[in-house]
Amino acid sequence: MYNPQIETFVKVADAGSFSKAAEQMYISPTAVIKQINLLENDLNLQLFIRTHRGLTLTRAGEALYKDAKYIISYSKEAVLRAQKAMQQTEGTVRIGVSPMTPAQFLLKIWEKIHVKYPQIKFQLVPFSNTPENAREILKNLGEHIDLVAGVFDEEFLRSRKCEALELCRPPICCGVSIYHRLADRKMLTLSDLSGENLMIIAEGWNWYVDKLRYDIQEHHSEINIVDFPFYNLDVFNQCENNNGILTVIPNWVNTHPLIKIIPVEWDYKIPFGILHSPRPAEHVQLLLKAIIDIRADENKP
Numbered sequence: 402m403y404n405p406q407i408e409t410f411v412k413v414a415d416a417g418s419f420s421k422a423a424e425q426m427y428i429s430p431t432a433v434i435k436q437i438n439l440l441e442n443d444l445n446l447q448l449f450i451r452t453h454r455g456l457t458l459t460r461a462g463e464a465l466y467k468d469a470k471y472i473i474s475y476s477k478e479a480v481l482r483a484q485k486a487m488q489q490t491e492g493t494v495r496i497g498v499s500p501m502t503p504a505q506f507l508l509k510i511w512e513k514i515h516v517k518y519p520q521i522k523f524q525l526v527p528f529s530n531t532p533e534n535a536r537e538i539l540k541n542l543g544e545h546i547d548l549v550a551g552v553f554d555e556e557f558l559r560s561r562k563c564e565a566l567e568l569c570r571p572p573i574c575c576g577v578s579i580y581h582r583l584a585d586r587k588m589l590t591l592s593d594l595s596g597e598n599l600m601i602i603a604e605g606w607n608w609y610v611d612k613l614r615y616d617i618q619e620h621h622s623e624i625n626i627v628d629f630p631f632y633n634l635d636v637f638n639q640c641e642n643n644n645g646i647l648t649v650i651p652n653w654v655n656t657h658p659l660i661k662i663i664p665v666e667w668d669y670k671i672p673f674g675i676l677h678s679p680r681p682a683e684h685v686q687l688l689l690k691a692i693i694d695i696r697a698d699e700n701k702p
Contacts, residue, residue, distance in 0.1 A: 405436070406437070406440040406443075407440070407469045407472055408469075409422070409426070409436045409437065409440075410436075410437060410440055410465065410466075411466065411469050411470065412425060412426060413433060413437060413449070413456065414456075414462065414466050417456055418455050418456055419433045419434050419437070419456070444461075444465075446459075446461040446462075446465075447459050447461065447462075448461060448462035448465060449462055492520055492521065492522060492684045493524045494522070494524070494547050494548060494684060494685055494688050495523075495524045495526050495545065495546050495548070496523055496524070496525055496526065496547065496549070496550075497526050497527075497528050497538055497546035498526065498527050498528070499527065499530035499535075500530060500633070500653075500657075501530050501551065501632045501633060501653065501656070502530070502549050502550050503550065503652060503653070503656075504525055504550060505550075505652065505655075506550050506568055507523070510692060510695050513695045514688070514691045514692070514695065517691050518688070518691050521688055521691065526545065526546050528546070530632075530633045530634075531631075531633070532631045536561065539561035539562070539563050539676060540561055540562050540563070542563050542676065542677055542678040543680070543681060543682060543685070547677065547678070547681065547682070547685045548675050548676065548677050548685065548688075549675075549676045550652075550673070550674070550675055550676070551673070552607060552609075552671045552672060552673050553565050553607070553672055553673075553674065553676065554607050554608040554609060554672065555608075556608065557606075558676075561676075563676050563677060563678060563679065564676070564677055564678070564679050565674045565675060565676050565677070566675045566677065566689055566692065566693070567672050567673070567674040568673055568674045568675065568692075568696075569673050569674075570670040570671060570673065571650045571651050571670060571671065571673050572651070572664055572665070572669065572670050573609070573610065573648055573649075573650065573665070573667075573669040573671055574648075574649055574650060574651060574663060574664050574665060575594070575647065575648060575662070575663050575665055576637070576640060576646070576647040576648075576649040576653070576660045576661065576662050576663075577640070577647075577661055577663065578640065578641045578644055578660065578661075579659050579660070579661050580644075580659075581644055581646075581661075583646075583663070584661050584663075586663055587663070588663065589663050589664070589665045590665070590666045591665075591666070594621070594624045594646065595621075595623045595624060596623060596625070597625065597645070597646050598625050598627045598643070598645040598646065599617070599624050599625065599646050599648065600627045600628075600629055600636065600639070600640060600645050600646060600647040600648060601613070601614050601617075601626050601628065601629075601648050602628070602629060602630070602631070602632065602648070604628075607671065609669065609671040609672070610648065612669065613648070613667070613669045614626065616667075616669075634656070634657065637656055637657040637660055640660060641657065641659045641660055647660070649662055651664075652673060675689070675692070677689065
């Protein structure tokens with residue numbers, strides 16, 4: 402396997418002395434000798450015969466010299482291939498996806514983006530939706546994942562050290578098992594929720610959800626609020642298994658096949674958009690600009 406000592410070995414063999422190789426490498430002869438000594442120790446071989454006239458390769462040294470030339474050439478070619486591949490994917494926008502962060506927002510605008518900016522490409526990057534993982538991804542957007550779609554508020558963005566392009570404000574709805582007594586309803590009322598267990602994410606996660614919580618606590622005590630810490634598939638399973646009612650958004654309609662999402666006669670909405678780094682890369686900025694331009698065109702009279 403290639404290491405820097407191999408390249409030093411080749412330079413010494415070509416130069417015929419430690420001092421000449423050191424001059425070419427702009428380091429001290431002592432440093433060159435140290436690298437060769439380490440290489441000989443690692444290989445348990447003598448590579449050079451040292452005399453006052455200079456250096457001569459041993460048989461082992463001659464054999465390694467031939468192999469080393471190939472190793473160095475192959476390694477450099479591999480680096481060039483990797484760099485070329487990286488350049489080819491530099492313009493690719495990496496979108497993180499999980500059951501709670503679907504990429505469906507692209508469906509409506511992808512064709513228009515492609516027409517306007519055909520050079521933009523996407524790569525979907527799945528990730529495990531745990532609190533710790535989601536927090537790390539959002540704090541480090543731009544490293545392995547460029548964009549994530551989801552709900553947010555100002556405090557959420559501040560604490561996760563990211564920014565957002567708001568796409569819409571979907572209504573907060575209710576998700577119920579397809580076997581629930583309310584599953585056949587097209588619209589729910591607050592009176593429908595009387596005596597039910599309404600699952601609401603823990604206080605402090607989102608200001609818009611907290612507003613709904615406070616209204617229910619103050620004016621609709623007949624509705625039993627059940628807290629949960631984080632949106633994931635386990636929460637959807639809990640809702641289905643326990644015949645509860647889960648606060649959701651329409652964007653999660655395909656998250657669980659046994660959960661039906663029904664709108665409610667209340668005026669509670671929540672911002673939904675594209676979460677991104679405060680300093681997105683140029684190709685990510687281009688995508689965000691494309692989305693803004695497309696939305697502006699759609700809103701023209």
